[in-house]
Amino acid sequence: MEGKKLKYVKDLVCISCGEKYEPLPTQYLCPKCGEKGILDVEYDYEKIKTDWNKQDLKANPDPSIWRYLPLLPIEPTTPKPTLRVGGTPLYKSKVMAKLLGIETLYLKDDGLNPTGSLKDRASAIAVVKAQEAGMNIVSCASTGNAASSLAGNIASMGNEMKAVIFVPSRAPIGKVTQLLIFGALVLSVKGSYEETFYLSQEAINKRGWYNRNAAINPYLVEGKKTSSIEIAEQLNWEMVDWLVYSVGDGCTIAGAWKGVYDLKQIGFIDKLPKLLGVQSEGCAPITEAFKKGTDLIPVPENTIADSIAVGKPRNYMKAIKAIKESNGDMINVSDQEILDMMKTLGKNTGIFGEPAGVAGIAGIKKAVENGIIKSSESVAVVITGNGLKDIKNAEKAVGAPLTLRPDLKELSQLLNDYNF
Ligand SMILES: Cc1ncc(COP(=O)(O)O)c(C=O)c1O
Ligand SMILES: N[C@@H](CCOP(=O)(O)O)C(=O)O
Numbered sequence: 001m002e003g004k005k006l007k008y009v010k011d012l013v014c015i016s017c018g019e020k021y022e023p024l025p026t027q028y029l030c031p032k033c034g035e036k037g038i039l040d041v042e043y044d045y046e047k048i049k050t051d052w053n054k055q056d057l058k059a060n061p062d063p064s065i066w067r068y069l070p071l072l073p074i075e076p077t078t079p080k081p082t083l084r085v086g087g088t089p090l091y092k093s094k095v096m097a098k099l100l101g102i103e104t105l106y107l108k109d110d111g112l113n114p115t116g117s118l119k120d121r122a123s124a125i126a127v128v129k130a131q132e133a134g135m136n137i138v139s140c141a142s143t144g145n146a147a148s149s150l151a152g153n154i155a156s157m158g159n160e161m162k163a164v165i166f167v168p169s170r171a172p173i174g175k176v177t178q179l180l181i182f183g184a185l186v187l188s189v190k191g192s193y194e195e196t197f198y199l200s201q202e203a204i205n206k207r208g209w210y211n212r213n214a215a216i217n218p219y220l221v222e223g224k225k226t227s228s229i230e231i232a233e234q235l236n237w238e239m240v241d242w243l244v245y246s247v248g249d250g251c252t253i254a255g256a257w258k259g260v261y262d263l264k265q266i267g268f269i270d271k272l273p274k275l276l277g278v279q280s281e282g283c284a285p286i287t288e289a290f291k292k293g294t295d296l297i298p299v300p301e302n303t304i305a306d307s308i309a310v311g312k313p314r315n316y317m318k319a320i321k322a323i324k325e326s327n328g329d330m331i332n333v334s335d336q337e338i339l340d341m342m343k344t345l346g347k348n349t350g351i352f353g354e355p356a357g358v359a360g361i362a363g364i365k366k367a368v369e370n371g372i373i374k375s376s377e378s379v380a381v382v383i384t385g386n387g388l389k390d391i392k393n394a395e396k397a398v399g400a401p402l403t404l405r406p407d408l409k410e411l412s413q414l415l416n417d418y419n420f
Contacts, residue, residue: 006023006073006074006075007047007070008043008044008047008048008070008071009023009041009042009043009044009073010023010042010043010044011023011042012027012039012040012041012042012218013039013040013042014030014032014033014037014038014039014040015037015038015039015040015317015318015321016030016033016036016037016038016317017030017032017033017037019032019033020042021039023041023073024133025129025130025132025133025210025219026133026210026211027039027218028211028216028217028218029216035314036317038215038218038314038315038317038318039218040218040221040258040318041073041218041219041221041222043071043262043265045262045265045266048070048071048266049266049267051070052070052266054237054268057233063084063086063087064084064085064086064087065085065086065087065121065124065223065226066080067086068226068229071222071225071229071262071266072125072222072223072226073125073129073219073222074125074128074129074132074219075128075132078128078131078132079128079131079157079160080124080127080128081123081124081127081128081153081154081156081157082156082157083114083115083120083124083152083153083156084114085113085114085120085121085124085153086113086120086121086226086227086230087230088108088109088110088112088113088227088230089108089109089112090106090107090108090230090231090234090235090380091106091107091108091109091349091351092104092105092106093105093106093107093348093349095348095349096344096345096348096349096361099344099348099365100361100364100365100368100379101365101368101369101375102364102368102373102375102376102377102378102379103375103376103377103378104240104377104378104379105364105378105379105380105381106231106235106240106378106379106380106381107345107349107351107361107380107381107383108227108230108231108234108380108381108382108383109351109383110227110357110382110383110384110385111351111352111353111354111357111383111384111385111386111387112386113149114152114153115145115148115149115151115152115153115178115182116145116148116178116385116386116388116389117145117148117149117307117354117357117384117385117386117389118145118224118227118252118382118384118385119145119146119148119149119150119224119385120149120152120153121223121224121226121227122146122149122212122214122220122221122223122224122251122255123146123149123150123152123153123212123220123223124149124153124223125219125220125222125223126138126140126150126153126210126212126217126219126220126223127150127153127154127157127161129210129217129219130161130210130212131161133210135208135209135210136160136161136162137161137162137163137164137207137209137210138150138154138161138162138163138164138209138210138211138212139163139164139165139166139200139203139204139207139209139210139211139212140165140166140200140211140212140213141166141167141193141196141197141199141200141201141213142165142166142167142171142196143167143168143171143175143193143248143306143307143309143310144167144171144172144175144176144178144179144306144307144389145175145307145385145389146212146213146214147163147165147166147167147171147175147179147184147186148175148178148179148182148389150163150165150184150212151163151165151178151179151182151183151184152178152182154182154184155182155183162184162185163179163182163183163184163185164184164185164187164203164209165179165184165185165186165187166187166189166196166197166199166200166203167179167186167187167188167189167196168188168189168191168192168193168195168196169188169189169190169191170306171188171306172306172389172390172391172392172393173392174388174389174390174391175389175390176188178389187199192300192301192311193301193309193310193311194298194301194310194311194312197213197215197312200213201213201216214249214251214315215249215251215313215314215315216314220251221251221254221255221258221315221318222255222258223255224251224252224254224255224256225255225256225257225258225259225262226259227252227255227256227259227382228243228255228256228257228259228260229259229260229262229263231243231380231382232259232260232263232268232269235380237263237268237269238269238271239260239269239270239271239272239273240273240377240378240379240380241273241274241373241377241378241379242273242274242275242276242328242364242373242377242378242379242380243256243260243273243274243275243276243379243380243381243382244275244276244278244360244361244363244364244367244379244380244381244382245275245276245277245278245360245381245382245384246277246278246279246305246307246308246356246357246358246359246360246363246384247277247278247279247286247287247308247313247319247330248279248307248308248309248310248313248356249310249313249314249315249316250277250286250313250314250315250316250317250318250319250320251315251318251319252384253275253277253319253322253323254315254318254319254321254322256275256322256382257275257322257323257325257326258322260272260273272326273326273380274326274327274328274329275322275323275326275328276328276329276330276331276360276363276364276367276372276373277290277319277323277328277329277330277331278330278331278332278333278359278360278362278363279308279330279331279332279333279359280303280304280305280308280309280332280333280334280335280338280355280356280359281303281332281333281334281335282301282302282303282304282305282309282334282335283299283300283301283302283303283305283308283309283310283311284299284332285297285298285299285310285311285312285313285316286313286316286319286320286330287330287331287332289316289320290320290323290324290330291330296312296313296316298311298312299311303335303355304335304338304339304355304393304396305335305338305354305355305356305359306355306356306390307354307355307356307357307384307385308356308359329367329372331363331366331367331370331372332363333359333362333363333366335355337362337365337366338355338358338359338362339355339393339396339397340362340397341358341359341361341362341365342355342358342387342393342394342397342398343397343398345358345361345383346387346398351383352386352387352388352394353383353384353385353386353387354385354386354387354389354390354393354394355390355393356384356385357383357384357385357386357387358383360381360382360383360384361381361383364379364381402414402418
């Protein structure tokens with residue numbers, strides 16, 4: 001199927017040199033610019049506008065990402081993973097808004113995607129693109145979520161395809177177990193994420209597997225963008241003032257911008273939001289480059305928020321460009337602030353996010369305190385991953401339960417001590 005024309009995609013454009021390429025499934029980076037030659041999918045917005053409108057969308061009962069097909073870079077007839085990806089809930093939370101010092105806050109729980117993170121949105125696209133390329137082995141390097149989403153989405157194809165996964169050995173056991181349950185070949189690398197990534201690239205290139213690394217593959221950001229498209233639709237096309245995401249490689253927040261940019265181009269929304277990108281203090285190379293206006297300097301990966309522990313992000317240019325275009329900002333949070341927020345969010349909303357999943361909302365607190373976000377501004381934040389994936393860190397946030405012998409007297413004493 002390689003080379004089949006995509007109805008609404010014009011070209012792939014290099015964000016560094018502007019060179020255009022035919023949108024082939026295996027056209028990864030711009031060959032002239034190497035690692036900096038990240039490609040962007042360019043759509044024919046006029047054609048989309050002629051063929052598709054809000055009424056069509058309203059009439060479509062499919063709650064998954066495939067409801068946005070004209071804005072996705074795939075051939076509609078290619079078989080899709082059967083898991084329900086996307087359509088995650090958006091809650092308005094008065095309690096959390098008050099705690100953060102703002103009037104309006106929306107929480108999108110992307111941890112309710114089928115494998116527990118926003119990454120399902122990207123991996124579902126990768127599974128489709130691999131088939132369009134005629135490849136049945138798909139591989140990636142991952143801190144865990146990209147991997148589990150790829151493995152799960154591939155498993156849903158029923159033995160048609162295989163996932164080969166490279167994870168750093170520090171990946172949380174919950175995420176690694178998910179991979180094994182989904183039947184992936186799992187390679188646990190004794191090294192950093194950067195070393196793991198490098199190894200995966202070498203293997204993918206040598207073996208000719210389909211590359212699901214969003215640092216390389218321009219189609220994955222197109223899946224990630226569906227989170228902001230969903231937010232817009234869930235808010236009846238009235239965009240909030242701020243969209244907030246945690247940032248590792250930078251692809252997710254770049255995708256969020258692409259989503260709202262697309263919607264503006266086809267006239268579905270009038271207002272674009274500002275983006276707030278949140279990194280962890282222990283690994284914040286993109287914030288550093290954004291604030292100082294310098295090129296990216298790789299850093300060690302030293303944070304409990306493993307999913308955003310990316311020492312040498314590859315999508316930083318796209319992310320910084322998106323945040324700047326939006327008139328947005330970046331901020332860092334400490335591991336302790338992340339742990340505190342896991343607890344606060346869980347206790348006040350019933351949403352359980354993994355550390356990277358709640359880094360965004362921890363960043364809102366700081367951004368309000370620093371005057372970046374005004375109390376009158378409306379904010380939507382995506383909780384990007386489910387807390388059940390990383391119980392060890394969740395335990396650090398909440399400690400252990402009360403323990404007792406099966407004895408009524410002891411129970412009574414304990415309850416009295418805790419005023420119950
Ligand atoms: C839970 C979670 N949050 C945030 C991110 C950050 O996304 P990106 O690396 O695209 O910036 C990731 C990436 O894996 C993630 O898994
Ligand atoms: N932290 C990410 C890194 C890779 O994800 P990708 O979607 O940017 O390729 C993860 O989930 O593994």
